[in-house]
Amino acid sequence: MKLLLDTNVLIPLEPATATDLEPDSELAARLWRLAHAAGHTVFLHPASQFDLSRDKNKSRASLRRVLVAKYSMLPDPPPISLKLGEIIGTPDHGSNDWVDNCLVGALHADAVDFLVSQDKGVRAKARRLSIHDRVLTLDEAIRLLDGKASVSAPPAVKAVKVHALPSDDPIFGSFREDYPGFDEWFRKCCREHRQAWKIDGNPGLAGFCIVKDESDGALDVGPRPLKICSFKVAPEYNGFKYGELLLKTLFEHAATRDLTGMFVTVFEKQGALIELLVDFGFQQRPERSSLGELVFAKRLIPTPDVTGLEYHVAFGPPRFDAARPWYIVPIQPRYSDVLFPETAPSRELFEGQFAFGNAIKKAYL
Numbered sequence: 001m002k003l004l005l006d007t008n009v010l011i012p013l014e015p016a017t018a019t020d021l022e023p024d025s026e027l028a029a030r031l032w033r034l035a036h037a038a039g040h041t042v043f044l045h046p047a048s049q050f051d052l053s054r055d056k057n058k059s060r061a062s063l064r065r066v067l068v069a070k071y072s073m074l075p076d077p078p079p080i081s082l083k084l085g086e087i088i089g090t091p092d093h094g095s096n097d098w099v100d101n102c103l104v105g106a107l108h109a110d111a112v113d114f115l116v117s118q119d120k121g122v123r124a125k126a127r128r129l130s131i132h133d134r135v136l137t138l139d140e141a142i143r144l145l146d147g148k149a150s151v152s153a154p155p156a157v158k159a160v161k162v163h164a165l166p167s168d169d170p171i172f173g174s175f176r177e178d179y180p181g182f183d184e185w186f187r188k189c190c191r192e193h194r195q196a197w198k199i200d201g202n203p204g205l206a207g208f209c210i211v212k213d214e215s216d217g218a219l220d221v222g223p224r225p226l227k228i229c230s231f232k233v234a235p236e237y238n239g240f241k242y243g244e245l246l247l248k249t250l251f252e253h254a255a256t257r258d259l260t261g262m263f264v265t266v267f268e269k270q271g272a273l274i275e276l277l278v279d280f281g282f283q284q285r286p287e288r289s290s291l292g293e294l295v296f297a298k299r300l301i302p303t304p305d306v307t308g309l310e311y312h313v314a315f316g317p318p319r320f321d322a323a324r325p326w327y328i329v330p331i332q333p334r335y336s337d338v339l340f341p342e343t344a345p346s347r348e349l350f351e352g353q354f355a356f357g358n359a360i361k362k363a364y365l
Contacts, residue, residue: 001038001040001041001113001114001257001258002040002041002042002043002111002112002113002114003035003040003041003042003043003112003113003114003115003116003141004042004043004044004045004074004103004106004107004111004112004114004115004116005042005043005044005048005071005116006048006103006115006116006117006118006119006122007048007051007052007099008117008118008119009024009028009031009116009117009118009138010028010044010048010052010068010071011064012024012025012027012028013025013028013029013031013032014064014067014068016059016060016063016064016067024118024138027138027139027142028138030142031116031138031141031142031145034142034145034146035145038145038256038257039213039257040145040257041072042071042072043071043072043073043074043112044068044071044072044073044074045073045074045077045099045102045103045106046073046074046077047077047098047099047102047103048099048103049065049068050094050098050099051096051099052064052065052068074106074111074112077102077105077106077111078105078106078109078111079105080101080102080105081105084101084105084108084129085101087128087129088101088104088105088125088128088129089101089125097121100119100121100122100125101125103115103117103122104122104125104126104129104131104135107126107131107134107135108126108129108131113134113258114134114135114136114141114144115134115135115136116135116136116137116138116141117135117136117137118137118138122135123135154245154248154249154341154342154352154358155341155342155344155352155357156199156200156242156245156352156353156358157197157198157199157245157246157249157352158197158198158199158200159195159196159197159249160196160197160198161190161193161194161195161196162186162189162190162192162193162194162195162196162210163190163193164196164198165196165198165205165208165210166204166205167183167186169204169205170204170234171204171205171207171208171232171234172186174232175230175232178267178291179291189210189229194210194211194212194229195210195211195212195253196208196209196210196211197209197246197249197250199233199237199242199245199246199352201234201236201237204234205234206233206234206237206240206242207232207233207234207237207242207243207245207246208230208231208232208246209228209229209230209231209232209246209249209250210228210229210230210231211226211227211228211229211250211253212226212227212229213225213226213227213257213259214226214227219261219263219285219287219295219297220297220299221260221261221262221263221297221298221299221300222259222260222261222299222300222301223260224257224258224259224260224261225259225260225261225262225263225297226250226253226254226257226259226261226262226263227262227263227264228250228262228263228264231243231246231264231273233246238272239355240352240355240358241355241356241358241359242352242358243272243273243276244276244280244358244359244360244361245352245358245359247276247280247360248317248360250262251316251317251318252318254300255300255318255319259300260299260300260301261297261298261299261300261301262297262298262300263282263285263295263296263297263298264277264282264295264296264297265289265291265293265294265295265296266293266294266295266296267291267292267293267294268294274294274296277296277298278296279313280298280313280360281298281313281314281315281316282296282297282298283296283297283298284296285297298314299314299315300315300319301315302314302315302319302321307321307323307324308321308324311324317360329364331364335364338354338356338357339356339357339362339364340357340362341354341357
C-alpha cells in the first residue's frame with residue numbers, strides 16, 4: 001500500500017524542538033510505525049516543500065529540510081490537468097491551495113492508495129472528485145493500518161524474524177544438502193530481518209517458512225508478489241496438517257499487505273509439497289530455477305472469468321466468490337473451537353493439536 005502524507009501530518013511527525021511537539025505528534029509517530037512494520041510505502045509530494053519553505057523560523061525550516069530528506073518523494077508526480085483544474089480550481093503556483101491540488105491530483109491519478117491529511121479543505125476537494133473515501137485523517141489511517149496489522153497467525157504458528165530460528169535445528173539438514181551455500185544465505189536472511197513463521201515441536205522445530213516481498217512483477221503474478229524462500233514441515237510431524245497451517249498464515253499475510261501473488265521453487269522429489277501447492281491454487285510455470293527446480297506461482301488478484309469452486313482454489317483463501325450462493329452454517333461452540341482454533345476464546349488450548357483445526361479445508365457433519 002502507498003500512502004501520501006500531507007504537510008500537516010509531516011510537521012507533527014518531525015518536531016524540530018521539544019516546544020514544537022503537537023497533539024498530533026504521537027498519532028503521526030504511531031502511523032509511521034504501523035506503516036513501516038507492515039511494509040507500506042510512505043511518500044511526500046515534492047510540492048510539500050513549498051509549505052515547509054514558508055516557515056518564518058529559519059533555523060527550524062533548515063532543520064526540517066534535513067529531516068525531510070529521509071522520506072521518499074513521490075516519483076513523477078502527475079500534473080494537474082485542465083479538466084481537473086476546472087473541478088478543484090486553479091490557484092497560484094506555490095500557494096497553499098496549489099499544494100493541496102497537487103496532493104489531491106496525485107490521489108486522483110492513482111499514484112497512491114490513500115492521502116493522509118488533517119485538512120478538511122483537502123477532503124472537500126477530493127469529494128468533488130468522488131475520491132474523498134481515500135482521504136484519511138490520522139485516526140482513520142491508524143485504524144486502517146492497525147486493523148490490517150492485527151491479523152494474527154493461527155494458533156501454534158509464531159511470527160518471527162529469521163535470526164530467531166535456531167540454525168542448528170535438524171530441520172535445516174536437507175536444505176544444506178540441496179542448496180550449496182545455504183548457511184551464507186541464511187546469515188544474509190538474518191541480517192535483512194526477513195519475515196519467518198515457525199511451529200515449535202518437542203523438541204526443535206516442527207515446521208517453518210521464510211518469505212521475501214518482491215517488487216519486480218515476477219512470473220506474471222502482479223507487481224507485488226511474495227517469494228516463499230523456504231517451506232518445510234519436519235517428517236515426524238506429517239499428518240498434523242502443519243503444511244496447510246503455514247499456507248493459511250501466508251495467505252493471511254499476503255491479504256493484509258495487499259500482495260498480488262506468491263511463488264516458490266521446488267525440487268521434483270518433493271512430491272508431497274507439490275501436491276499441497278497444487279491443491280491450493282499454485283500452478284506450475286514453464287521456467288525452472290538456476291538449480292533446476294520447478295516453479296509454482298499463485299495469483300491473488302481475481303479475474304472476472306473465474307467463478308465458483310475454481311475461484312476459491314485459484315484465489316482463496318481468504319478471498320471468496322461473493323457473487324455465488326453462500327450459506328451460514330451454525331456450529332456448536334465446542335466443535336467450532338477445535339475446527340477454527342484461531343477464533344476460540346482460549347486460543348492456547350488448541351494450539352495445533354488437532355489436524356482438522358490446522359487444515360484449511362474443513363468438514364462438519
